[in-house]
Amino acid sequence: MAATLSAMAERGIDLLLSTNPANMCYLTGYDAWSFYVHQLVVVTAEDSQALWIGRGMDANAARVTTFLPSENIHGYPDDYVQSTIKHPMDYVADLIREKGWAGRRIGVELDTFYFTAACFEALKRNLPDARFVDCTTLVNWVKIIKSPQEIAYMERAARIIEKTMAVGIEMIEPGRRQCDAAAAIAQAQISGTADFGGDYTALMTMLPSGVGTSTPHITWSDEPFVSGEATILELAGCHRRYHCPMARSVHLGRPPQKLADTAKIVVEGLNLALDAVKPGVTCEDIEAVWSRHIAKHGVIKESRIGYSTGLNYPPDWGESTLSLRPGDKTELRPDMTLHMIPGIWLDDWGVEISECFHVTETGARRFCDFPQDLVVKG
């Protein structure tokens, strides 16, 4: 809250309306799968705690999961839900008016999932005297620096993904259905370890197989794995909404030379880029280490090779802040946590091998200890 208020003050924002579920959780502890209806938290220097505004039936979830005082929790009546005649942001605007805030400089997360165009139109219509300022990533940049407690949660997520990835790799066998592998992965992810449990992940299990490996975001089907084909596993462990992602690639049978060669180059490039990580180095400098290495071997990749990660909700475990790519001059700082995933997707095949890491004073500390090689089975 303090860091958010200070970021707001720097930008002259009186009131911040945060609709990003991860930001809502970060600011208040709120944790429920209720983001399919409109909800937000309001942050202002005039109150030491945020206001939570959401659907009436979810107000008890705010009471159960946050430390907000009861008077800061506002549930709107159910006839605002998916109505064609009124919008939940009408209710929000009424509350802002009642509080005497209608003429303020109001920060909104314009490009955030769940802050729809209709939300913004309703706010503008109801609050003609307000000045709206885009604060899409204001809280995201605050939460990019992790506390020791947050790092501890990511460590737990790391233990879960090490276990889960081993299960996933074991389940990939010729003739076994993809859905059965995905089921075992989910079981491992959610049960966690004997000491702590797992949470649902903000991206679903990605399990492209065969020609599907030419693209990253395919989940699974009822089809069996096939000898002579590759499968990519892009998964995460999650504990209390904190993620540790990992990608690995598996080939059933002797892999084509180009796949084996490319996997080797990817692992080398990944480790060179990880070795280049330290506070003060920019995102584009890290990416340049990778691109120089793969260019030497004739491999080309046109997309970013990483992003910051941590606390999140579907549909993304990335934080929408920095990207490891040309042009991003953000300097890495201690206690940032990133997922470096230099995936290669070509016409009809691809390979992904990744590492999640913690930026420390001395460099990249990997969260996981898991072999990086292309896994060849059978």
Next chain:
Amino acid sequence: MAATLSAMAERGIDLLLSTNPANMCYLTGYDAWSFYVHQLVVVTAEDSQALWIGRGMDANAARVTTFLPSENIHGYPDDYVQSTIKHPMDYVADLIREKGWAGRRIGVELDTFYFTAACFEALKRNLPDARFVDCTTLVNWVKIIKSPQEIAYMERAARIIEKTMAVGIEMIEPGRRQCDAAAAIAQAQISGTADFGGDYTALMTMLPSGVGTSTPHITWSDEPFVSGEATILELAGCHRRYHCPMARSVHLGRPPQKLADTAKIVVEGLNLALDAVKPGVTCEDIEAVWSRHIAKHGVIKESRIGYSTGLNYPPDWGESTLSLRPGDKTELRPDMTLHMIPGIWLDDWGVEISECFHVTETGARRFCDFPQDLVVKG
């Protein structure tokens, strides 16, 4: 496509930009977890197939999962992703201009997840001569009537949820961690049956326990189930993105009388309301049957008791069309599919028992055959 074009023609829309992942899948077959970046399909009478526009790395997912011709698939460069200097909708607007459509009447899904305020601002800025019309639920209302193939997928989802709910109920035992029950539920949901597999569900497993049952959208924790407490399971089976949801309630040990009584009233009211379903009856009439019954017994519920369901992606398996609530005068029609879920959430406890059904010429046909009573264990 034909029904969508006809709904567009009725409203004088030349071009529809559909950003709802379920609508994108319905119109083209596109199926990937890529909705965390901006993407859409464009529907126009000038092309027999939709255009798919999304991130470059996902264009292969469009090639693999849709039947669109290659020239209808447009991937934008990766530096549009989460950029502070350009927006994917700039790319979309450029394409619309190139096609000569910049002055058209363009339908947009203003209040749809993933169509952010920033998307709309970028389109308006880039296409000053276009006229934008809100078409949030145009495709949703087309897809509310299910084909026999869609009903068949929901039947499969029903077999999966029957199996999954039995697993969930069995896993709720004093001392067992909530996360271990959630893990077994996920395993059952995704592995499906020997004949067909399961898919991920658009709402995560809801598993509120103890005081958490006072609110519907809490998932699970590492804590154990406790004797003397209730747990609500709100789950779905999913097959090829088609859902069949079900909610049941479990009490460990002898339930408090008010819980047992309320559960009985809920089951009676649910079945009376189901009996009232037939084509031509309005949503509010169905709800009135329920409310009259519970009012007689002194139970009050202020939120809707149901909605249409079917094909969907996170964060919601509801279709954002009709709601079973006062004021909704939508008439039920054959081959609509609904989830009737009259959940009761009070100060510190609640109960949920639901049925998913198919509106046929003769009434409500339940998808599932599963006992409705409050489950009392131990």
